[in-house]
Amino acid sequence: MAALVVLVALAACGEAPDREHTRAVADVPVLVRPMVYREPDPETRRGLGPDGRPDLCVRAKCVALTFDDGPMEHTERLLEILARYDALATFFVVGKMVEEFPDVVRKEVAAGHEIANHSWDHSDLASLSAEGVTAQIQRTQDAILRQSGYRSVLLRPPYGSSNERVAKVAASFGLPEIIWAVDPMDWRDRSSSLVTRRVLSETRPGGVVLMHDIHATTVDAVPAILEGLAAKGYRFVTVSRLFQGTVLKPGHQYRERKTSVAR
Structure with a gap:
């Protein structure tokens, strides 16, 4: 019932234009993630990411496919x-849904996917006080870590709705x-063929797909x-891998590689 209530709420919020339309686990080890914010260094300038691995997307056509609002029944x-x-x-992920489907989140982590923060209950963060925004982010960070051992290093505000307070x-x-x-x-047009055509026609190297x-x-x-983009030579990477050679600054917005909007 809780999952149904959240699903109805998520579906209802797809009507606003220009928005994203849309048990404690004691024995799960904490996965140590590389820090996101780092000053540029010679290794980065030589084509290595901050973690010392080659920056794949310097030469390869990379795209980051991202999935919001889950986990839910279709995620597996x-x-x-x-x-x-x-x-x-x-x-x-939405924090409430992490608590509802913890096993699915663990499967995401085990498969090597990236888990990121999408608020506790899909509230419009720009409409909240600083204390409200803090609670939405903190509860979700805690839920992800508690249920999967994963430390999330990225945030996507619901609807893409942000302001100076949210950024801070x-x-x-x-x-x-x-x-x-x-x-x-895809939040509005429930047509697989239409969604496929739009992704294939609009995706560019370095892009983040919602x-x-x-x-x-x-x-x-x-x-x-996946078949269509692979035929065009794309590699499917996580968001952090896509931006591996880029300094991602906390509170700044990123839509694609090498594109940032500072507040």
């Missing part, structure tokens, strides 16, 4: 599809705001999206 099928195509993605709170958590370059409107794993039609579209 999505994970099976991604595994079949050896594709990685980033899941911007995000910065206090050390979180950059990841928005998107491609929105296939989708929602709460919709069956979106999950249905993923095989064709």
Whole structure:
């Protein structure tokens, strides 16, 4: 019942224009993630990321597929599809749903996907006080860590709605705001073929693609999206991998590689 209530709320918030339309686990080890914010150094300038690994996306055509609002009932099928195509993605999860489907989040982590913060209950953060924004982010950070052992290093405000107050709170958590370059409107148009066409026609190298794993039609579209983009030479990477050679500053917004909007 709790999942149904949240799903109805998420579906209802897809009507605003220009928005994203849309048990404690004692034995789970904490995954140490590389810090997001680092000053540029010679290694980075030589084409290495801050973690010392080669920056794949300097030469390869990379795209970051992102899925919002889950986990929910369709997410496990999505994970099976991604595994079949050896594709990685980033899941911007809602804290309430992490508590509702903790096993699914663990499967996301085990498969190598990235988990990121999408607020506690999909509230419009720009409409909240600083204390309200802090609670939304903190509760979700805690839920992700408690249920999966994963430390999230990215934030996506619901609807992409942010302001100076949200940016300041995000910065206090050390979180950059990841928005998107491609929105296939899967929250509004429940047509797999239409969603597929939009993603294939609008995706560019370095782009971040917004989708929602709460919709069956979106999950249905993923095989064709993966096949179509792979045929164009794209590599499917997490958001952090996409921006590996870039300094992501907490509180700043990023829509695609090398594009940042400071507040």
